Amino acid sequence: MHVYDAVVIGAGQAGLSASYHLGRLGIDHVVLDADDRSGGAWQHRWDSLTMDDVHGVADLPDGVAPARGRERANVAIPQWFATYEAAHRLPVERPLRVESVHDLDARLLEVRAGERTWVTRTIINATGTWTRPFIPFVPGIDSFEGQQFHTATYPGRESLRGRRVVVVGGGASAVQFLGELRPLTDTLWVTRRPPVWADGGEFDGRAAIRKVLERVQDGYPPRSVVSVTGLALRPQEQEAARLGAYERLPMFDRIEPTGLAWDDPERSESVDVILWATGFRPALGHLAPLRLTSEHGGVRLLPAGSDVQAATTVAVDPRIQLVGYGPSASTIGGNRAGRAAALAIRRQLASVTDPPPARVAPAS
Numbered sequence: 001m002h003v004y005d006a007v008v009i010g011a012g013q014a015g016l017s018a019s020y021h022l023g024r025l026g027i028d029h030v031v032l033d034a035d036d037r038s039g040g041a042w043q044h045r046w047d048s049l050t051m052d053d054v055h056g057v058a059d060l061p062d063g064v065a066p067a068r069g070r071e072r073a074n075v076a077i078p079q080w081f082a083t084y085e086a087a088h089r090l091p092v093e094r095p096l097r098v099e100s101v102h103d104l105d106a107r108l109l110e111v112r113a114g115e116r117t118w119v120t121r122t123i124i125n126a127t128g129t130w131t132r133p134f135i136p137f138v139p140g141i142d143s144f145e146g147q148q149f150h151t152a153t154y155p156g157r158e159s160l161r162g163r164r165v166v167v168v169g170g171g172a173s174a175v176q177f178l179g180e181l182r183p184l185t186d187t188l189w190v191t192r193r194p195p196v197w198a199d200g201g202e203f204d205g206r207a208a209i210r211k212v213l214e215r216v217q218d219g220y221p222p223r224s225v226v227s228v229t230g231l232a233l234r235p236q237e238q239e240a241a242r243l244g245a246y247e248r249l250p251m252f253d254r255i256e257p258t259g260l261a262w263d264d265p266e267r268s269e270s271v272d273v274i275l276w277a278t279g280f281r282p283a284l285g286h287l288a289p290l291r292l293t294s295e296h297g298g299v300r301l302l303p304a305g306s307d308v309q310a311a312t313t314v315a316v317d318p319r320i321q322l323v324g325y326g327p328s329a330s331t332i333g334g335n336r337a338g339r340a341a342a343l344a345i346r347r348q349l350a351s352v353t354d355p356p357p358a359r360v361a362p363a364s
Contacts, residue, residue, distance in 0.1 A: 004028055004120040006345050007111050009098050009286070011090075012040025013060065013331050014324035015126030016081060017338025019090045020061050022124075025346050031090060032113060034097040034131075038085055039078025041130035048156040048180060049073045053236065055172065058331040060084055061339070065331075098127075098286045107352060109290075109319065122348055124312075124321045124341045125287060129280035129329070136278060140255035150276045157181055160273055164188075166260060168251075169277030170195045172231065175246070177277055179237030182245035188269060190260070192251045198230035209308045213327040216301050216311070219294030222282065222326035282325055292316055301326065309333040310340035318348055 006022055008015050011033035022029045035043065050070050051057075057065045057077065063084045066076040085092050096113040101123060104110050111118040133152040135141075141148075149155060151173050161184045167177050170191035181187050216222050233241055240246070252260040252269075259270040284292075284299065292299045292314055299322060304310035309328045314320040321341035322328075328337030 001119055003108065004030055004118060005349055006122045006124055007032060007109075007118050007120040008124045008126060009101075009111070010040070010126035010128060010324075011035075011038065011081070011085070011092050011094070012042075012126060012128055012324065012334070013058070013081075014128070014328065014334030014338050015040070015124070016084060016090060017060055017335045018124045018126060018321075018323055018341050019092070019338075020088055021339045021342035022345065023088065023090070025342055027342065027345060027349070029091065030118065031092040032096045032098055032111070032118070033092055033094040036095045037078065038082035038092075039074070040081065041128055042077040042081075043074055044130065044152065045074045046154045046156040047072055047074065048158070051076055053176065053180075056331065058335050061335065062088070100286050100289055102289045121352070122319045122321070122345050123287075124323060124338075124345065125284070125325075126323045126334070126338075127283040127286075128324050129282055131283045132281040132285075133276075134279050134281050135276045138252070138255050140261075143257050144255050144274065145257045146272045146274065148274045148276065150278070151177075152280070154275065157184055160275075161185055163272040164270065165273040165275055166190055166269070166271045167275045167277055169279065170231075171277060171279060173279075174277035175231055175233065175237060177275060178245040179234070179240045182240035182243050187245055188249060188271065189246060190249045190251055195246075195248055196230045198232045209327045209333070212329075213301075213303075213308050213311055216298060216326035217303060219296040219298050219300045221296075221298040222329065284322075287320070290317060290320065292320065299325070304340060307336065307340070309336040312337050312341040313344050318344070321345065 005027045006029040008018050008031040011031050019031045051068050051073055054073050059065045066080050098111055098113045100112045102110045109120050133150040157180045164186045165181055166188040167174050168190045178187055178189055253263045254261050261268045294300050300315035301311045302313040302315050311327055312321040312323055321344055323337035323341050324334045328334055
């Protein structure tokens with residue numbers, strides 16, 4: 001039975017960064033990825049999302065990100081990831097969807113994917129959120145006769161041309177969808193709470209991420225950085241703003257076969273498409289057997305000094321590192337967390353010594 005020093009689950013940006021740093025530190029590891037090919041969640045994004053449209057992709061360690069331009073992000077970034085994996089000989093195995101992780105004893109963990117298993121001393125979890133789209137329950141949701149999409153299944157703007165679309169959600173994705181749809185078709189914007197717009201002052205990213213970290217350290221599920229920084233319009237969204245795309249309506253009370261209804265009998269809207277830009281939840285279900293979740297529903301992470309994006313160690317089990325979770329849920333954060341997690345793994349391995357081999361009495 002081979003015992004790995006670390007198993008990395010997920011081969012997106014954070015997972016590749018973690019693998020690179022583990023390799024540099026000489027730590028025996030394998031990366032298990034659920035997809036058929038390189039690219040992480042980027043390979044599943046919509047065709048109309050170009051490198052000019054993404055909010056920014058950070059370089060991988062010793063690997064420069066693709067340049068901005070009109071190339072499709074779901075092509076450029078997967079190609080970059082594939083080249084990076086090959087250039088640095090990262091030990092990625094795919095497709096392998098990890099179903100569960102279990103304790104074998106106080107020192108060893110077992111990772112299960114289908115009929116295969118891996119035994120390891122530590123885990124770096126880099127599964128992100130893309131596989132757990134969140135859609136709130138609204139009465140009548142199953143009665144709607146039009147089409148419903150989530151960010152994870154968005155078909156692109158050309159598929160929705162000429163159709164009346166309601167975009168539901170108050171985050172950056174909703175703003176981006178409205179920006180590309182409103183010049184082509186009629187849109188509505190619905191949010192549960194009034195959107196919070198950035199005040200135009202100097203952006204303090206460290207302070208914003210620290211607020212996300214504080215929530216995670218208290219054991220609550222993480223919120224996005226945008227939830228504390230506010231929304232902002234980019235140049236490509238100005239035309240949609242001129243057309244009134246960002247005039248927000250309150251959340252509807254129910255969904256009817258042909259549209260939306262509020263308790264106010266004078267308010268209803270007919271729509272052809274509901275686009276749920278309502279976010280994602282961390283994909284941590286495979287870690288459930290380890291009982292990492294706090295009483296508040298999140299996973300507590302240990303503080304990591306002054307680097308707010310280096311908090312990766314699970315408080316109740318330092319064998320487990322979470323990268324791309326909470327304060328490191330960005331391409332920049334994923335890189336920093338990958339390095340921090342690798343260093344934390346090295347410390348964890350150094351702190352635990354294997355028992356000496358059993359002595360065998362010499363034959364008399």
